[in-house]
Amino acid sequence: MTDTPWAALWHDRYRTPADAPTEDVPLTAVIEQQYRHRSVRRFLDADVSDAEIRAIVGAAQSASVSSNLQVWSVIAVRDPDRRHRIATAIGNRGFIEAASVLLVFVADFARATHVVRATGEPTEAIDYLENTLVGFVDAGIAGQNAILAAESLGLGGVFLGSIRNAPLAVADVLGLPEYVFPVFGIAIGHPDPEDTAGIKPRLPQSAVLHWDAYDVDAWETSADAYEERIAEYYDEQEQHGYSWKATLANRLRSVEGLHGRDAIRAQLAQQGLPSN
Known part of the structure; x- marks a missing residue:
């Protein structure tokens, strides 16, 4: 071996x-x-260009999608104030502000419902869990393509499921319309070579x-x-006393381990996706 x-x-x-x-x-x-692949949370003060972002998003769009519905979108957040507001809302994630760009992947049925209703057809199935799941799953598949593309360009990043800690606050910062829900983020930038994370x-x-x-x-x-x-x-990593079993217990023992995400069904409904 x-x-x-x-x-x-x-x-x-x-x-x-x-x-x-x-x-x-x-x-x-x-x-x-x-x-x-490794998660990167320490970044150099260096820009990620528009061309690099477009290349990364193109790789994300090259991922598999369910039935060619294409019901996700991504918001590339450069603005420091918006990134600060998001970082604060979801639990003071400072590395969001240190990164060059925050990509927020969203389940996006606003585009789909508009297209369908313009043909005169109803959109009753928007209320059902299966469609919500398709938006979430396809966004996740796209996100993995995105991080691999970024790494292939010499960049690094970290996934942020914590976007779902305060999805309505994130929706407000990003101006998300009805039928659009934030699923996760990816903070992307140039990795700090002194970062020892392995x-x-x-x-x-x-x-x-x-x-x-x-x-x-x-x-x-x-x-x-x-x-x-x-x-x-x-x-x-000089982080002594870590236990995977304790990590599982912290998530599963009570609702507190969800960090507010127990309210997601109600929050989905507020964005027009009741997920019945």
């Missing part, structure tokens, strides 16, 4: 040689970039990869091993 092209990448992503691909599997440039280990594949049917026992031993590996990673 240690002599294969996969060795370093596999170690950084999983911290174990188990199940690593052999030399029979080519290590392509695309796969290598995907394995090297490639965060993921659960072993034995915990997430099932063959032919779901194996309810497959993940237990692997999850225990991961608890140790992720703690080692955070120790290297």
